[in-house]
Amino acid sequence: MTVNRTPQVVTIAGSDSGGGAGLQADLKTFQARHVFGMSIVVALTAQNTYGVQASLPIPVGFIDAQFQSLAADFDIRAAKTGMLADREHVEAVVRNLQQVDFGPLIVDPVMVAKGGATLLASEAVVTIKEQLLPLADVVTPNLPEAEILVSKKIVTNADMVQAARTIQTLGVKHVIIKGGHRQNHKAEDLILLADGTCYWLSAPRIATANTHGTGDTFSACIAAELAKGQPLKAAIMTAKAFLQGAISQGISVGHGHGPTNHWAKLSEKVSLRQG
Secondary structure, three states: OOOOOOOEEEEEEEEEOOOOOHHHHHHHHHHHOOOEEEEEEEEEEEEEOOEEEEEEEOOHHHHHHHHHHHHOOOOEEEEEEOOOEOHHHHHHHHHHHOOOOOOOEEEOOOOEOOOOOEOEOOOHHHHHHHHHHHHOOEEOOEHHHHHHHHOOOOOOHHHHHHHHHHHHOOOOOEEEEEOOOOOOOEEEEEEEOOOOOEEEEEEEOOOOOOOEOHHHHHHHHHHHHHHOOOOHHHHHHHHHHHHHHHHHOOOOOOOOOOEOOOOOOOOOOOEEEEO
16 A cells, blocks of 8 residues: 555644634645645634633643654655744744654744734744744744844835845745735735745735634645645745635634635635736
8 A cells, every 4th residue: 555645734833722723724724725734733722703712832742742643654745833832832843843854844923813812922932033943944924923023113015025034034945924914905925035036926905804814824825735846936826826715705703803714716816026
């Protein structure tokens, strides 16, 4: 019997009991993009579309056990991180990633939930910058996260480019700063590749409150496409098209910041320009 031929991807993140974000959103994305998804649980949350009511980090020894279990059996071709809770847990993830080969690493530096709850202790930001980002192939901060990483306000396109270059000096190869928090008529993301080339990835802005888990979904889709062998730029384009479809073809769940639609078709309203 031939084993381990199916593309396999792992999410290293927190659990969202409401199912809209976290490792649940990642696993839904993996399934939709036809890769086999696995999870290493770093933290649990009591969460719904209103926000996060409670959180509980997983004991570090059990995180080690999850890494060891997956590495012993599966051929993981890409990995992504999400909510990592605090410095101790970031360090545990870093230590384990240094001991395994899980393919390209996508870091989604999750810091604050849609409802405003803090998902990363402030002292862990330095650990992410100094220890995790040098291991990463791609990092995907939104604007507030990018501002924290560079300790500077980001307003203009030029600010985004400068911030991306600053983040790249931390050791990560490719930087994507998501522009969804800006109030432009388009949702524009900045892509800075390892060779210094910049691209702007655009899609129409959609007026909706159902954006819970968008960052998780975007980074998970990049990981899924890389695991299938797609080139990075094509993987990013697919992820943007998948996310745009998931937002524009909405579903109705909960009473607050609702989730996106992981059943949706890829949107064709996505463009890429060098700049």
